[in-house]
Amino acid sequence: MKMKFNSALRNFVLVLFSTLLISACSTAKKANVDTVDDVYTGTDTVEFLAKGVPDRIFFATNKSSLTTKSRDTLRKQATYLRKNKDVTVTVEGHADERGTREYNLALGERRANAAKDYLMTYGVSGKRITVISYGKEKPVNPASSPLAWSQNRRSVTIKTN
Amino acid sequence: MKKTILTFLIFLISFGNANSLIKVDITRGNLDPLPIAVSPLHIDNSSENLKSLKDQKLGENISIIIEKNFKSTGLFNPLKKNAFVQKPDIAHLKPRFEDWRLIKAQALVTGKILVKDKKLKVEFRLWDLTAAKEMTALSFTTTPSNWRRVAHIISDKIYERLTGETGYFDTRIIYVSETGPKDQRVKKLAIMDQDGHGTKYLTLGNELVLTPRFNPTNQLVTYMSYFKNMPRVYLLDIETGIQEVVGNFPGMTFAPRFSPDGKKVIMSFAKDGNSDIYSMDLETRVVEKITEHSAIDTSPSYSPDGKYICFNSDRSGLQQIYVMRSDGTGVKRITFGDGLYGTPVWSPRGDLIAFTKVRKGRFYIGVMRSDGTGERLLTENYYQEAPSWSPNGRVLIFYRETKSDSKGKGFSAKLWSIDITGYNERLIKTKTDASDPSWSSLLSK
Secondary structure, three states, rough: HHHHHHHHHHHHHHHHOOOOOOOOHHHHHHHHEEEEEOOOHHHHHHHHHEEOEEEEEEOOOOOOOOOHHHHHHHHHHHHHHOOOOOOEHHHEEEEEOOOOHHHHHHHHHHHHHHHHHHHHOOOHHHHHEEEEEOOOOOOOOOOOOHHHHHHHOOEEEEEOO | OOOOOOOOEEEEEEEEOOOOOOOOOOOOOOOOEEEEEEEEOOOOOOOHHHHHHHHHHHHHHHHHHHHHHHHHHHOOOEEOOHHHHOOOOHHOOOOOHHHHOOOOOOOOEEEEEEEEEEEEEEEEEEEEOOOEEEEEEEEEEEEEEEHHHHHHHHHHHHOOOOOOHOOOOOOOOEEEEEEEEEHEEEEEEEEEOOOOOOOEEOOOOOOOOOEEEEOOOEEEEEEEHHHHHHOOEEEOOOOOOOOEEEOOOOEEEEEEEEOOOOEEEEEEEOOEEEEEEEEEEEEOOOOOEOOOOOOOOEEEEEOOOOOOEEEEOOOOOOOEEEEEEEEOOOOEEEOOOOEEEEEEEEEEOOEEEEEEEEEEOOEEEEEEEOOOOOOOEEEEEEEEEEEEEEEOOOOOEEEOOOOOOOOOOOOOEEEEEEEEOOOOOOOOOOEEEEEEEOOOOOOOO
């Protein structure tokens, strides 16, 4: 319910933006510190590919588009991978538990590929990146809450060598 | 798994006059189930190992399974045996109808067992107590170890005689057994009789397995496995245990199902972030691409005549259900209701498509006609999905998950069934938590 509330709120915010009532935006963001526009922005579950290089990015419900923060994280990963040419990675795509299993497998694959494509744009050879989707099968946070779901909607870049 | 095909010799002894006899209407919720008495099957005195048969209470045990089957339909009310007024052997010859009517029974099942030359011979009769007539009588010959299936076959024959529809008791369910904490689930393929008896595990749990589905003859299962971290569609021969990957796809294949003739597997193949639907001919190994769209296309299911495929796509922006011809032409969206739709499965009767609907954070199992009209939501819950049809198209089995607390505790996954009337929702007991159920066709046709 909270999740839906958030997305309703987001739409509301967009409407307000269009009418230039920007002050409403900061109110919306304060409502849940750890998610902005349904995307997790906290650091609780985040691990590191290398020093200063977060391993994961987060997604909105049913979405696979990259946020500004996600792009920033992926550019850091790309920089690290360009410097360390012998490193190969697997990008795991995941979904939250609030969707049907088969669709979530496809969604996880789409999310992982969104990350892979971005890494490739920043000069990492596709041959160094394996993609795997786990759908909703491997939650990082097993709770049934909007916060847990936002932490589970993720793609994680893991070294494979 | 040992031998799966068991031969049954079935003889029709007689059929009563179909007119004017009891008829149970299964097209609507039945609030007034038919009172039925199932007499313990009488053990013939010329049987081998007579004492042992009597000690095992074989005749009574068969009758108890029949009662349980009947009760699970919600259509019948099996009466308590302590009220029974006639000995099994005498009732089987000819019941005193007026005595059975006194205990308010409207139908009576009687039977006899004979074990000779290592064969189990069973005969049973169904009596209409109101009309004072025999409705049907059959006899079977099989091996004694098959006695549970005998009970299921008798149940099917009686169900068929009383409702006019084929039964679904001599069937199995394949599903994914789940154990362990929510974030470290161990999943195995498991198979059991429709009534939860005889659970067997078909994989060891070393790798994640999902979405098993039977082929039309129930000998093969197609499912998804993460063996060696390569998520692919597999085939498993239940009898031999031999597994093989379906096709040679350079990426994840998932959401498999057999075609109604069993010759093809239809599934999704994900490549570069896009999932499309493919089929593979199991004999020729020819792979056919059926959908070509930048959106997610998944969860394909053939119509029983094999001419159409319903599937799930988010090409409109959100998950909806579509129907197309089986060659991929004529794609048509059929769901326009409020919310998301997934997991379409075509009824074995061809008339309906079952689905999962997500609306306002709640999950529904529903049915609609194959053109998308006549949507009926049968059950609502926190989380449930993946309906599978009983072979007669009257009952759906699906799985339901509960909400967990902040530590992931309180989580469970269970199998449930519901009639397409929306009545008779039931928990299907499994040895472990369970998900992704798939109902077999009738084992003896």
